Amino acid sequence: MNEIIFQGRKLKSKFSNLIKVKKYAEKIMNEKSRKQSLRMLSYGVYVLSSMSEGTYCVSTVTWVSQASFEPPLISVCIKRESASYEIVKKRGEYFLHILGENQQDMASSFFKPTVLEHGKLNGHEFRLYNELPLLKEVPAYLQCKVVEILENGDHPLFLAEVVDAVINYDCKPLELRKTNWSYGG
Amino acid sequence: MNEIIFQGRKLKSKFSNLIKVKKYAEKIMNEKSRKQSLRMLSYGVYVLSSMSEGTYCVSTVTWVSQASFEPPLISVCIKRESASYEIVKKRGEYFLHILGENQQDMASSFFKPTVLEHGKLNGHEFRLYNELPLLKEVPAYLQCKVVEILENGDHPLFLAEVVDAVINYDCKPLELRKTNWSYGG
Numbered sequence: 001m002n003e004i005i006f007q008g009r010k011l012k013s014k015f016s017n018l019i020k021v022k023k024y025a026e027k028i029m030n031e032k033s034r035k036q037s038l039r040m041l042s043y044g045v046y047v048l049s050s051m052s053e054g055t056y057c058v059s060t061v062t063w064v065s066q067a068s069f070e071p072p073l074i075s076v077c078i079k080r081e082s083a084s085y086e087i088v089k090k091r092g093e094y095f096l097h098i099l100g101e102n103q104q105d106m107a108s109s110f111f112k113p114t115v116l117e118h119g120k121l122n123g124h125e126f127r128l129y130n131e132l133p134l135l136k137e138v139p140a141y142l143q144c145k146v147v148e149i150l151e152n153g154d155h156p157l158f159l160a161e162v163v164d165a166v167i168n169y170d171c172k173p174l175e176l177r178k179t180n181w182s183y184g185g
Numbered sequence: 186m187n188e189i190i191f192q193g194r195k196l197k198s199k200f201s202n203l204i205k206v207k208k209y210a211e212k213i214m215n216e217k218s219r220k221q222s223l224r225m226l227s228y229g230v231y232v233l234s235s236m237s238e239g240t241y242c243v244s245t246v247t248w249v250s251q252a253s254f255e256p257p258l259i260s261v262c263i264k265r266e267s268a269s270y271e272i273v274k275k276r277g278e279y280f281l282h283i284l285g286e287n288q289q290d291m292a293s294s295f296f297k298p299t300v301l302e303h304g305k306l307n308g309h310e311f312r313l314y315n316e317l318p319l320l321k322e323v324p325a326y327l328q329c330k331v332v333e334i335l336e337n338g339d340h341p342l343f344l345a346e347v348v349d350a351v352i353n354y355d356c357k358p359l360e361l362r363k364t365n366w367s368y369g370g
Binding site: 152162 | 332347370
């Protein structure tokens with residue numbers, strides 16, 4: 001009887017190891033297919049800018065979508081661990097610059113922290129408009145006022161009203177998939 | 186004196202008309218550039234499905250974005266005046282199907298109200314999974330649980346956790362710009 005119980009225990013313990021291995025394998029598989037399927041979502045590449053208390057932030061963002069026609073709203077998700085998150089939250093306003101298909105280099109220059117040098121932001125000309133830094137080279141931009149923030153997750157979602165929009169010149173917009181970068185998963 | 190005042194009034198009235206015309210022209214211009222620039226944002230084309238109290242909803246959506254890596258969150262904006270808005274809000278769960286680049290016809294079939302006929306939804310095969318309708322032909326899908334709803338504007342934003350994700354087969358995803366449809370402005 002003891003031996004059966006003993007064997008029973010051993011068997012149980014082996015089973016539980018097998019279940020652990022199976023669960024671990026499933027987890028890895030799920031994470032892989034989650035990453036792969038989330039990377040099938042389509043995005044553009046944009047540059048967001050703002051300023052608060054004399055500090056500029058300019059950063060490349062991709063998780064952007066319109067969220068309403070009337071009033072015109074857009075959502076932008078901003079990495080919590082970033083200067084942009086702090087500054088846009090304080091200021092409640094930003095510009096979203098739309099890039100042209102030939103402006104991938106410009107997008108990559110704003111992966112780095114924002115530096116003001118020789119009157120340029122990370123090497124790019126700008127002017128102040130409504131005390132916000134506005135990049136000069138872009139085909140179009142939206143001026144946005146934050147109306148709600150969802151603090152969930154690692155990229156809080158800023159819902160903002162589009163209060164103005166300007167087209168500088170016609171061009172095809174830069175798409176994330178064409179850059180061979182990915183942001184998602 | 187009366188005449189001057191009279192003339193003065195006329196002049197003022199002319200001025201105010203001119204200002205009205207100018208403001209109207211500016212409004213039209215702003216709306217035009219707002220529409221044009223918002224249409225420069227990039228989107229995929231997806232099919233959202235849910236079910237509540239025996240009623241199915243399956244509809245094509247484009248305003249979708251990831252919103253967090255950890256936990257994995259996505260945002261989907263759903264037209265307020267739609268069956269999907271009511272059903273997803275009641276149910277708190279949905280599938281987001283990712284379409285392949287050759288599935289534009291499938292997307293257009295879900296512009297219409299959802300009809301269950303001969304065991305198909307708007308002509309497409311499905312099965313119930315977790316009491317939610319899951320389309321069979323798609324390359325990938327995400328199973329999502331709603332965590333927050335922002336009710337602003339005409340397309341409330343549903344923030345949801347991706348609880349499962351499945352890849353059925355490899356393919357290039359359908360992008361809105363390639364369909365020559367537009368949804369935004």
